Amino acid sequence: MKKNILVVDDSALMRRVICDIINSDSTFQVTDVCKDGLEAYEKLKTTQYDAVFLDINMPRMDGLEVLRRLQSEKIKTTVIMISTLAIRDADIVIRAMELGAVDFITKPTNIIEAKGEVFRTKILDTLAAVLKTQRPVKTVVQPVRPAVPKKPNKKSSAVKGEKLIALACSTGGPKALQQVIPFLPKELDAPVVLVQHMPMGFTRSMAERLNEISKVSVKEAEEGEILQKGCVYVAPGDKHIEVAKMADGKHKITFNDMPAIGGLKPCANIMYDSLTKTGYDEIVCVVLTGMGADGTSGILSLEKRKSIYVISQDAKSCVVYGMPKAVYDAGVVDEVVPLTEVAATITKRVGVH
Numbered sequence: 001m002k003k004n005i006l007v008v009d010d011s012a013l014m015r016r017v018i019c020d021i022i023n024s025d026s027t028f029q030v031t032d033v034c035k036d037g038l039e040a041y042e043k044l045k046t047t048q049y050d051a052v053f054l055d056i057n058m059p060r061m062d063g064l065e066v067l068r069r070l071q072s073e074k075i076k077t078t079v080i081m082i083s084t085l086a087i088r089d090a091d092i093v094i095r096a097m098e099l100g101a102v103d104f105i106t107k108p109t110n111i112i113e114a115k116g117e118v119f120r121t122k123i124l125d126t127l128a129a130v131l132k133t134q135r136p137v138k139t140v141v142q143p144v145r146p147a148v149p150k151k152p153n154k155k156s157s158a159v160k161g162e163k164l165i166a167l168a169c170s171t172g173g174p175k176a177l178q179q180v181i182p183f184l185p186k187e188l189d190a191p192v193v194l195v196q197h198m199p200m201g202f203t204r205s206m207a208e209r210l211n212e213i214s215k216v217s218v219k220e221a222e223e224g225e226i227l228q229k230g231c232v233y234v235a236p237g238d239k240h241i242e243v244a245k246m247a248d249g250k251h252k253i254t255f256n257d258m259p260a261i262g263g264l265k266p267c268a269n270i271m272y273d274s275l276t277k278t279g280y281d282e283i284v285c286v287v288l289t290g291m292g293a294d295g296t297s298g299i300l301s302l303e304k305r306k307s308i309y310v311i312s313q314d315a316k317s318c319v320v321y322g323m324p325k326a327v328y329d330a331g332v333v334d335e336v337v338p339l340t341e342v343a344a345t346i347t348k349r350v351g352v353h
Contacts (some may be wrong), residue, residue, distance in 0.1 A: 056083040180346075235271070236266070241266050269298035292322050
């Protein structure tokens with residue numbers, strides 16, 4: 001049975017392009033279209049859709065107001081934002097994620113790009129990944145896979161020595177991070193490096209918003225800055241982030257400007273690979289909701305060189321159970337926990353100072 005999709009956009013041309021893309025896939029069908037947010041809100045009060053593509057800037061009622069009303073009235077639906085918003089409007093995108101949107105797709109600025117393969121692939125891949133996770137199988141909580149032979153009888157209590165937390169997430173990540181980062185204690189006994197797949201500029205807005213609501217300090221990472229405990233360093237949207245050990249034993253942020261890997265820049269695998277040469281006694285790897293498998297090969301490489309402890313988000317609480325599933329299937333996960341328990345699990349492992 002095809003999945004029913006609602007498309008909301010004030011541009012008749014863009015509605016047609018998006019509908020044609022969605023209807024070109026045998027698993028989806030656009031069953032309704034709306035030309036503004038008010039029309040969409042009225043439909044969503046009475047009709048259930050498998051997913052909604054929602055523009056932000058529209059007459060009568062914008063996309064943010066639709067999300068606010070859906071949230072206040074507890075109307076549950078899977079919303080993917082789609083807009084031409086520029087970097088200067090990044091805070092609007094972050095707000096949309098806070099209000100329940102699961103992902104954001106940048107709308108092309110011309111018809112040639114709109115009818116191109118990149119835009120088509122982005123829409124269909126995002127839709128497929130999100131709806132796959134929304135199926136009933138999502139509610140199955142998998143048991144924790146036994147530790148691999150290299151890590152027998154590993155306990156989840158705090159360990160001694162210098163520690164680092166390396167976190168990776170993608171689709172659904174901005175909202176998921178708001179249930180993790182603000183719940184970390186100010187005295188966290190480790191720095192955090194974080195890769196969230198987002199475009200340039202959007203990562204800064206996300207970091208600033210997280211900093212406002214967190215006890216730990218959160219900032220977009222800068223080249224050469226020294227890692228400090230109780231601080232979260234967010235990889236910029238156009239840079240691969242790495243951690244390098246200095247001559248005095250401290251560690252600093254460095255950037256790798258090589259091309260995107262599999263369309264990803266930053267790429268979590270590069271972050272994890274760089275940690276093989278650091279001086280940390282243990283690295284806590286955390287993998288949250290996200291499409292694909294970014295992070296898995298890097299963690300597997302890191303495990304051969306360093307003492308690591310891997311925490312993955314469970315399937316039920318993921319927007320997209322892709323990245324956590326990949327690292328779980330690789331057999332290196334030490335704990336599988338719901339999103340609401342991730343912060344406590346991290347804190348228990350690294351402790352406070």
